[in-house]
Amino acid sequence: MAANAGYVIAGYLVTALALGGYTLRLFARARTAKRRARTIADRRRDG
Amino acid sequence: MAATAERALGKATSRSGEHLLGIATLVALGVSAVLSLVVTPPDAVQGEVQRIMYVHVPAAWLAYLSFFVVFIASIGYLKTKKTRWDRVAAASAEIGVLFTSLAIVLGMLWGKPVWGTWWTWDPRLTTTAVLLLIYVAYLAIRRITDNPSRRARWAAVVGIVGFIDVPIVHLSVVWWRSLHQGPTVFRLGGPEIEGTMLLALLAGVAAFTITYAYLMTLRLRVGRLEERAAREALSPLVGAER
Numbered sequence: 001m002a003a004n005a006g007y008v009i010a011g012y013l014v015t016a017l018a019l020g021g022y023t024l025r026l027f028a029r030a031r032t033a034k035r036r037a038r039t040i041a042d043r044r045r046d047g
Numbered sequence: 048m049a050a051t052a053e054r055a056l057g058k059a060t061s062r063s064g065e066h067l068l069g070i071a072t073l074v075a076l077g078v079s080a081v082l083s084l085v086v087t088p089p090d091a092v093q094g095e096v097q098r099i100m101y102v103h104v105p106a107a108w109l110a111y112l113s114f115f116v117v118f119i120a121s122i123g124y125l126k127t128k129k130t131r132w133d134r135v136a137a138a139s140a141e142i143g144v145l146f147t148s149l150a151i152v153l154g155m156l157w158g159k160p161v162w163g164t165w166w167t168w169d170p171r172l173t174t175t176a177v178l179l180l181i182y183v184a185y186l187a188i189r190r191i192t193d194n195p196s197r198r199a200r201w202a203a204v205v206g207i208v209g210f211i212d213v214p215i216v217h218l219s220v221v222w223w224r225s226l227h228q229g230p231t232v233f234r235l236g237g238p239e240i241e242g243t244m245l246l247a248l249l250a251g252v253a254a255f256t257i258t259y260a261y262l263m264t265l266r267l268r269v270g271r272l273e274e275r276a277a278r279e280a281l282s283p284l285v286g287a288e289r
Contacts (some may be wrong), residue, residue: 002089002094002095003094003095003096004094004095004096004160005095005096007096007099007156007157007159007160008084008095008096008098008099010156011098011099011102011103011153011156011157012080012084012102014149014152014153014156015102015106015149015153017078018145018148018149018152019145019149019262020260022142022145022262023261023262023265024264025260026266026269027265029269029272029273030066030265030268030269033269033270033272033273033276034276035270035277036276036279036280036281037275037276039085039194040276041279042278044279044282
């Protein structure tokens with residue numbers, strides 16, 4: 001392996017983890033907010 | 048009433064274009080990775096480690112873009128008082144903090160083998176750290192108050208004043224003696240970089256810009272949904288049921 005290749009691998013891994021992780025976090029936040037809004041809307045409809 | 052609420056909910060979570068943008072993001076990042084890791088030659092002086100440039104520089108430029116959007120949206124909010132502007136500013140600030148952090152970490156990974164240190168209080172590094180702190184403070188300010196208009200107003204002021212640091216970061220390598228290299232692409236006399244490397248760098252910037260657009264779409268949807276959930280939770284009708 002070329003000298004210092006470890007830093008390059010770490011750099012691209014960090015980039016993938018940061019962008020991928022943030023995207024997944026946004027999906028999770030959207031799901032939570034959607035579920036919360038739907039629960040409240042259901043309670044209103046049932047009530 | 049419920050049908051109206053569901054229609055509004057459906058509209059708020061509409062994903063038209065979002066999937067396409069997601070696919071475009073993956074393709075662009077893939078092309079950029081191939082260009083920067085396979086197609087371009089290693090640097091004559093730094094060798095393989097210079098390949099970090101193809102993600103470090105785009106991350107830094109996208110941080111600038113994100114905070115420029117915060118700046119414009121903050122002015123838009125103060126002029127019109129429309130919450131849409133505030134939502135855009137909040138989304139872009141969050142993504143800007145992500146890109147700034149990424150630029151700093153990637154710079155450290157590049158700096159260690161080239162400079163022999165992870166961190167030094169160099170003008171470029173220091174002003175970038177200050178930039179990160181300003182926008183972390185911006186996000187913190189948004190959590191101080193529950194009053195939406197006060198929150199938006201305070202945040203807009205920080206979003207406008209904080210942007211002053213962006214040109215300081217960019218010009219720090221010109222104004223002060225710096226360990227960090229000077230401008231390579233936007234400089235008098237044209238870019239000082241080999242053709243294939245420039246192509247890979249521009250592809251990286253394009254890929255990160257598409258990624259920014261995708262993340263903005265997602266983050267704006269999250270913002271709309273969270274606002275809607277909060278509004279529903281605070282509605283007097285639901286309060287009366289409790």
